[in-house]
Amino acid sequence: MSTEILMPALSPTMTEGNLSKWLIKKGDTVKAGDLIAEIETDKATMEVEAVDEGVVLDLLFKEGEVNIPVNKAIAIIGDPNEKVEVKKEVSIEKVIEEKKIEKNIETKIENKKADIIDTPSPKIEEDRDLSSEEITMRQALRDTMAEEMRKDNKVFILGEEVAEYQGAYKVTQGLLQEFGKERVLDTPISEHGFTGLAVGAAFKGLRPILEFMTFNFSMQAIDQIINSAAKTLYMSGGQINCPIVFRGPNGAAAQVAAQHSQDFSSWYSQVPGLKVIAPSTPYNAKGLLRSAISDPNPVIFLENEILYGLKGPVNNDINFSIPIGKANIEKEGKDLTIVTYSIMLQKSKEAALRLKEEYNLDTEIIDLQTLRPLDTETILNSVKKTNRLITVEESWPFGSVGSEIANIVQRDAFDYLDSPVIKVNSADVPMPYALSLEKLYLPQVDDIINAAKKVSYIK
Amino acid sequence: MKKLQKADYIKMYSFMLKIRRFEERAAQLYGMGKIGGFCHLYIGQEAVVVGILMTIDKNDSVVTTYRDHGHMIARGLDPKRIMAELTGREDGYSAGKGGSMHMFSKENNFYGGHGIVGAQVPIGTGIAFTHKYNGEKNICRTYIGDGAMNNGQVFEAFNLAALWKLPVLYIIENNKYGMGTSVDRAAAGLDLYKRGEAFGIPGEKVDGMNVFSVIEAADKAGKYVREGNGPYIIEVQTYRYRGHSMSDPAKYRTKEELDNYKQTDPIEIVKAEILKKKIATNDEIEKINKDTLEEIKNAAEFATNSPFPKNSELYTDVYL
Numbered sequence: 001m002s003t004e005i006l007m008p009a010l011s012p013t014m015t016e017g018n019l020s021k022w023l024i025k026k027g028d029t030v031k032a033g034d035l036i037a038e039i040e041t042d043k044a045t046m047e048v049e050a051v052d053e054g055v056v057l058d059l060l061f062k063e064g065e066v067n068i069p070v071n072k073a074i075a076i077i078g079d080p081n082e083k084v085e086v087k088k089e090v091s092i093e094k095v096i097e098e099k100k101i102e103k104n105i106e107t108k109i110e111n112k113k114a115d116i117i118d119t120p121s122p123k124i125e126e127d128r129d130l131s132s133e134e135i136t137m138r139q140a141l142r143d144t145m146a147e148e149m150r151k152d153n154k155v156f157i158l159g160e161e162v163a164e165y166q167g168a169y170k171v172t173q174g175l176l177q178e179f180g181k182e183r184v185l186d187t188p189i190s191e192h193g194f195t196g197l198a199v200g201a202a203f204k205g206l207r208p209i210l211e212f213m214t215f216n217f218s219m220q221a222i223d224q225i226i227n228s229a230a231k232t233l234y235m236s237g238g239q240i241n242c243p244i245v246f247r248g249p250n251g252a253a254a255q256v257a258a259q260h261s262q263d264f265s266s267w268y269s270q271v272p273g274l275k276v277i278a279p280s281t282p283y284n285a286k287g288l289l290r291s292a293i294s295d296p297n298p299v300i301f302l303e304n305e306i307l308y309g310l311k312g313p314v315n316n317d318i319n320f321s322i323p324i325g326k327a328n329i330e331k332e333g334k335d336l337t338i339v340t341y342s343i344m345l346q347k348s349k350e351a352a353l354r355l356k357e358e359y360n361l362d363t364e365i366i367d368l369q370t371l372r373p374l375d376t377e378t379i380l381n382s383v384k385k386t387n388r389l390i391t392v393e394e395s396w397p398f399g400s401v402g403s404e405i406a407n408i409v410q411r412d413a414f415d416y417l418d419s420p421v422i423k424v425n426s427a428d429v430p431m432p433y434a435l436s437l438e439k440l441y442l443p444q445v446d447d448i449i450n451a452a453k454k455v456s457y458i459k
Numbered sequence: 460m461k462k463l464q465k466a467d468y469i470k471m472y473s474f475m476l477k478i479r480r481f482e483e484r485a486a487q488l489y490g491m492g493k494i495g496g497f498c499h500l501y502i503g504q505e506a507v508v509v510g511i512l513m514t515i516d517k518n519d520s521v522v523t524t525y526r527d528h529g530h531m532i533a534r535g536l537d538p539k540r541i542m543a544e545l546t547g548r549e550d551g552y553s554a555g556k557g558g559s560m561h562m563f564s565k566e567n568n569f570y571g572g573h574g575i576v577g578a579q580v581p582i583g584t585g586i587a588f589t590h591k592y593n594g595e596k597n598i599c600r601t602y603i604g605d606g607a608m609n610n611g612q613v614f615e616a617f618n619l620a621a622l623w624k625l626p627v628l629y630i631i632e633n634n635k636y637g638m639g640t641s642v643d644r645a646a647a648g649l650d651l652y653k654r655g656e657a658f659g660i661p662g663e664k665v666d667g668m669n670v671f672s673v674i675e676a677a678d679k680a681g682k683y684v685r686e687g688n689g690p691y692i693i694e695v696q697t698y699r700y701r702g703h704s705m706s707d708p709a710k711y712r713t714k715e716e717l718d719n720y721k722q723t724d725p726i727e728i729v730k731a732e733i734l735k736k737k738i739a740t741n742d743e744i745e746k747i748n749k750d751t752l753e754e755i756k757n758a759a760e761f762a763t764n765s766p767f768p769k770n771s772e773l774y775t776d777v778y779l
Contacts, residue, residue: 156592182592188622193581193615200585203570204520206592224612227575228582236563237554238776240570272777296779 002078003052009070010041010048012254013305017041018066019074028056030077037074042309043170054078124283129315138308140282141171141247144289145209147318149179152207155293158185158198159211159248168213169249169308195221195246199228202244202298209293212248215264215302229298230273245292247301250278251343251394254306255438258430263395265341268300269372269404275324276371278302280345282312284369287322295324302371304343327375329382333364336388336455339379339405341368344392344443351392351448358449359458371401379405380413387418388455392448397425419455424448460678465738467513471670472729473747474512475505478529479726480755481538482701485528485545489705493763494545498559501529503700506725507632508533510673510695511600514681520590522570522583523602525560526632526699530602534569538758548765555768556776576637577610579603580629584616587627587690598626598684606637608651617690621658624689628680629655631694632667638703639711652694660690667697668723671732 007017018040024030030050037048054077061074068074124130135143149155156179161168163176163186176184187194191212198208212218218225229242252261269276275297279285285303292299322328330345331352340348345367352363364382368375383389389409391402402423409421427441453459482500489498501508504526512533515521523530531541536552544551545559552562562572570586573579583601590597607613608631620627631651635642643649652662661683665676673695680691698720702709709717733739739747 185623188615188618190615190618192612193584193619196578196581196612196616197585197588197619200522200570200582200587201589201592202585203582204586204589206589223575223578224581228573228578232561232563232571233779234776235553235557235561236565236571236776237552237556238779239553239563239565241779275778 002057002076003054004073005036005050005052005075005077007068007070007072007074008039008048010039010046011043012256013309014041014043014070016067016069019061019063019068020045022059022063023047024056024059024075026056026059030054030056043168050077052077055080124281124313127283127315129317129320130313131316132313134311134313135282136308137279137282137285137303137310137312138169138171140286140314141289141303142173142175144286145172145293146175146178148290148293149175149183151318154205155207155209156183156185157209157211158187158194160187160189160213162186162211167211169305171303171308172211191217191220192224195224196228198244199224199242202229202242203232203240207243207293209245209247212246214253214260214305215248215250216260216262218246218248218264225268225274225298225300226271230271233297234273241296242298243296245289245299245301247289247292248303249305249308250302251304252306252426252431252438252442255433255435257433261431263393263426265302265371265393266395266400266403268302269374269401270399274298274300274372276300276302277324277369278342278371279369280307280342280367282310282314284322284328284367286314287320288324288369290319290321291324294321299324302342307343322369325370325373325375327378328367328369329378330365330367331363333362333386335362335386336390336452337364337366337379337382337386338390338392338448338452339366339368339382339402340392341371341401342394344394347443347445348392348448351445351452354445354449355452359453359456361452361456363452368401374401374404374408376408376412379409383409383413384416387416389417389421390424390448390451390455391421392424392443392451394426394443397423397428400425419457422451422455424451460675463513463674468729468733468736468738469747471509471513472726472733472744473751474509474533475670475726475729476748476751477538477755478505478509478532480751481528481532481542481758484755484759485542486701486705488542488546488759488763494559495547496558496560497525498545498705499526499703500699500701500705501526503720503725504632504634504667504697505529506670506673506728507630507667507695507697510667510670511630511677513670513674514677515600516597518568518595519597520568520570520583520586520599521602522579522586522599523572524576524579524604524607524632525572525574526604527562527572528559531562531564531569531572534564534567536564536567536569538755539761542758542762543765546762546765547767548762549768549772550761550765554772554776556772576604577607577612580607580610580613581616581619583629584620584625584627587620587625588623590626591623596685598628598681600628600630603629603631604637605631605633605635605642605651606640606645608654609645614654617655617658617660620690621655621660624687626684626687627690628677628684629660629690629692630677631692632697633694634697634699636699636703636711639707639709641711650694652692655690655692660692662692662694664694664696667695668720668725669728670725
């Protein structure tokens with residue numbers, strides 16, 4: 001009986017892989033555990049082992065082929081004396097079962113793709129220096145750090161696996177090679193210690209970029225972020241500032257469950273002394289990270305793991321920046337306003353398309369970009385125009401950024417509102433592991449559409 | 460080690476006395492309601508910071524705990540402005556926004572004054588990192604209370620300092636109590652200076668009531684660190700005469716224990732040495748005493764007459 005070797009999912013967020021190298025050829029006999037191929041994932045190049053045994057009957061992709069979907073057959077092994085059309089022998093139940101699994105996986109991939117479908121906003125397209133080439137968010141972040149490190153020797157980066165490993169999510173790729181180990185420092189898994197160290201270095205005049213492998217681990221260091229970094233300028237009567245960027249992925253990745261999927265946007269946005277940024281595209285990631293690195297204050301820079309692969313045009317001017325505290329009107333509209341940030345921008349845009357098609361609603365989308373200081377002016381002006389507001393974010397509902405926006409809008413634009421503000425958040429529970437529950441937990445396009453219908457009094 | 464000059468003895472005595480008089484006056488102002496919040500006095504521990512001061516370069520950095528008034532005086536900062544911070548006035552070092560526990564002087568490389576037990580240790584390690592990064596020959600002196608020696612981030616900092624060979628001198632001021640809990644009730648293993656051993660950080664225990672012992676140890680340790688050998692720990696055995704803070708009656712210890720330490724009062728030791736070596740006469744010492752008392756009295760007057768911060772200051776210094 002022959003067996004298909006499938007493109008494996010080698011990371012939680014991997015949806016496709018590149019076949020870097022075959023380590024077997026047609027006719028080879030492979031045993032379980034033998035290395036068969038090198039696959040490049042969204043994070044690294046990894047070797048893949050065989051789990052089944054037999055003779056290689058066929059290699060279905062050539063070396064160098066890219067973007068092969070996860071779970072697609074890449075090779076067939078089996079008994080050379082047997083015919084390949086073994087599939088017919090498979091029982092009907094098994095076929096149904098396999099189809100189901102396949103469908104699940106397809107849905108999973110589709111969901112993720114839907115998350116990162118993006119077209120540049122009109123505002124971006126107006127940029128005369130827009131690059132013709134599209135780059136990923138990951139690359140935009142990397143390039144900006146490198147550009148700033150070239151400009152200012154005081155900028156350095158530290159964190160777990162940022163140097164030799166090239167970044168757990170490849171965001172710091174190549175920085176060690178260009179800037180050396182004095183400026184690109186691998187730390188032990190010791191957030192409390194190295195965060196305090198970086199804060200001390202910033203007090204003394206350096207400009208650290210501290211990468212949390214994910215913001216979940218910033219909880220280990222939160223005392224140093226809040227009590228030391230955010231408060232010392234005030235406590236010292238303006239003498240000691242802390243020019244530091246805390247950056248890394250925030251929020252849900254894919255099926256990494258409660259301790260590794262949490263959105264900290266409202267936690268950090270609550271703290272005076274911190275600035276909080278949440279980019280949504282390669283374009284604004286570049287402009288905002290530059291502003292963050294140049295800022296004399298501590299900045300929390302909340303990236304999103306699923307967005308790392310998002311491609312888009314950028315402005316390649318090494319001095320291009322987007323001011324902190326300014327929201328972007330991603331799409332103009334007249335019927336209702338969606339205020340959102342980070343990955344939920346993508347879902348909001350998808351919802352806006354459907355709202356137009358299905359209900360003829362013209363949605364205005366505001367991408368906050370910065371959460372603290374909040375651009376209340378842009379939000380209020382929009383609400384005064386559309387008279388309806390929903391907020392869409394991945395964080396838990398209690399005391400979220402949306403809660404504060406709802407408060408500001410009812411206080412300052414009460415007379416303009418034609419319906420109550422509705423917040424779309426994740427479920428008020430820890431993040432579950434199961435794919436099905438994870439989907440329920442996260443705000444989906446349908447949730448946004450339902451909220452939009454509700455504020456528009458559409459049944 | 461450089462031989463101590465006559466002027467050095469006078470300097471030590473003056474600084475230690477100034478710290479003591481300052482703290483006594485602070486206690487009085489606290490009692491009068493002029494100083495609020497938490498207020499941690501340094502009385503009894505003067506030899507530690509003054510001993511270290513004798514070996515310090517003005518471009519070296521310092522970071523310490525919330526028991527910081529004496530540290531600021533030893534750094535040569537103005538008692539008037541320190542006291543004004545304690546009274547929460549606009550002339551205070553933090554313009555009245557920091558208070559007793561959070562005082563800084565960037566121009567004097569004094570990086571606080573930290574209110575969270577242990578937090579200053581990674582911070583001091585980061586300041587040392589900066590000295591090294593910038594290619595400076597300076598070191599950072601990072602003070603640690605005995606209570607913080609059971610705090611996880613301290614060991615994370617030790618590891619990083621040893622791993623990256625950072626120029627940081629850790630000074631554990633072991634005053635025997637972390638608030639009301641004696642060291643032997645808090646620490647498994649009483650030799651706190653050995654707690655860097657696992658990281659290869661050398662450590663040494665020193666009599667902190669005797670300023671001369673402190674100077675000797677600090678000088679040796681300072682040289683080791685300055686020469687690029689990485690961190691060093693000195694544990695200074697000292698004692699605070701007062702409670703943990705103003706509101707602590709210190710009932711967890713006996714009067715005998717306190718009296719016993721007072722027999723080896725750090726200021727008396729220096730005074731005796733000065734008289735023995737005939738560096739100054741009794742009259743000259745009396746004059747220092749009088750002048751010091753006067754200076755601190757003036758500081759208290761200044762601190763109680765300085766205006767409260769303007770209301771508009773509430774919203775300044777949040778961001779630069």
